[in-house]
Amino acid sequence: MTSSTAASTGSDASVASGETLERVAVDFWFDPACPWAWMASRWVDEVARHRPLDVTWHLMSLAILNEDRPEHAERRPRLLRAVRLVAAAQALHGQAIVKPLYDALGTRIHPGREKDQDAIFAGALEEVGLPADFARYADSDEFDAQLRASHEDGIGRVGQDVGTPVIAVAGTAFFGPVISPAPKGEAAVALWDGVVAVASYDGFFELKRSRTRGPQFD
Numbered sequence: 001m002t003s004s005t006a007a008s009t010g011s012d013a014s015v016a017s018g019e020t021l022e023r024v025a026v027d028f029w030f031d032p033a034c035p036w037a038w039m040a041s042r043w044v045d046e047v048a049r050h051r052p053l054d055v056t057w058h059l060m061s062l063a064i065l066n067e068d069r070p071e072h073a074e075r076r077p078r079l080l081r082a083v084r085l086v087a088a089a090q091a092l093h094g095q096a097i098v099k100p101l102y103d104a105l106g107t108r109i110h111p112g113r114e115k116d117q118d119a120i121f122a123g124a125l126e127e128v129g130l131p132a133d134f135a136r137y138a139d140s141d142e143f144d145a146q147l148r149a150s151h152e153d154g155i156g157r158v159g160q161d162v163g164t165p166v167i168a169v170a171g172t173a174f175f176g177p178v179i180s181p182a183p184k185g186e187a188a189v190a191l192w193d194g195v196v197a198v199a200s201y202d203g204f205f206e207l208k209r210s211r212t213r214g215p216q217f218d
Contacts, residue, residue, distance in 0.1 A: 023052040024196065027173070029060040029154030029166040032082040032102055035215040037165035038110045041102070042182040042218070044167075047192040050185075057098045059087055060151040060164050081117055081138040082109070087147040088137030089130065100128045111217035172199040181216035 028044060030037040044055060063079040066072040072079075082105055089097045104124035108114045121135045137143070154166040154173070162175035174195070183191055198204045 021052055023054055025170055026053050026055045027058060027154075027168040028055060029058045029150070029164065030102060031060055031062045031079075031164045032086060032105045032109065033079055034062060034164045035110050035217075036163070036178050036180075038106045038217075039179050039182045039215050040165045040167065040177055041106070043177075043179060043188055043191070046182065046184055046188040050189050051192060055099075056095070057102060058150050058154055059083055059090070059098075059147055060154045060166060061147060062164060064148060064151050065155065065160075065163065078117070082121075083147060084140065084143065085121060085135070085138040087143040087150075088134070088140065089128075091143045091146055093130070097128060097130075101125075101130075104128050110215070167195070169196055169199040172202075174199070180214065181218070 026044065028041060030041060044053070047053065048055065061080065061083045063072075063076045063083070067076065086098060086101055086105070089101050101124060104127040105120060108120045108123055114120050117138070118135065121138055122132060125132060125134050155162070157168060157173035158166050158175050166173055166175055167177075168174075177191070177195065179191070182188070198207070
């Protein structure tokens with residue numbers, strides 16, 4: 001598999017006129033611990049059933065993003081564990097492991113609402129076929145340089161005053177979208193087409209309103 005994970009085009013990946021839609025390169029930066037990144041990733045998965053996307057999944061880190069904020073110091077060691085685990089898997093097993101491991105971790109962390117990190121890691125590693133002792137990388141800084149480089153690549157495209165997720169569409173990056181719940185079917189595609197539209201205009205920077213609900217998982 002190449003460094004870009006090709007998503008399924010789905011059965012309706014062509015326009016009504018019969019023309020084939022062009023494939024769109026998408027880069028998605030996530031922290032496994034972030035519920036908003038999880039919601040957006042489920043939306044991208046849904047869109048990939050209906051639009052021809054080539055999605056590459058990248059790591060960013062809330063712990064790194066907030067490392068200079070004292071109020072986050074106590075949470076930082078716990079926040080680093082899952083993202084370090086994925087960074088190690090990517091470094092040692094390649095890009096193809098990133099999305100399956102993210103899915104396995106995120107399913108347990110977010111809709112599963114599991115709290116025991118060691119149990120989460122054990123189940124996720126077994127699901128993707130990695131040995132149980134691979135969990136040691138959750139507490140290792142061995143691949144922090146690669147993690148930081150990936151994080152800085154994503155955050156450098158949108159600025160320091162944002163969070164996760166970061167999505168780049170055909171090279172134009174944005175923070176978000178922040179959505180709840182993740183839309184399905186035509187609603188997912190309509191939102192996607194809107195994102196592609198704003199990504200096509202170089203002068204578009206920000207559109208925002210206050211959140212009125214928390215993450216609503218399937």
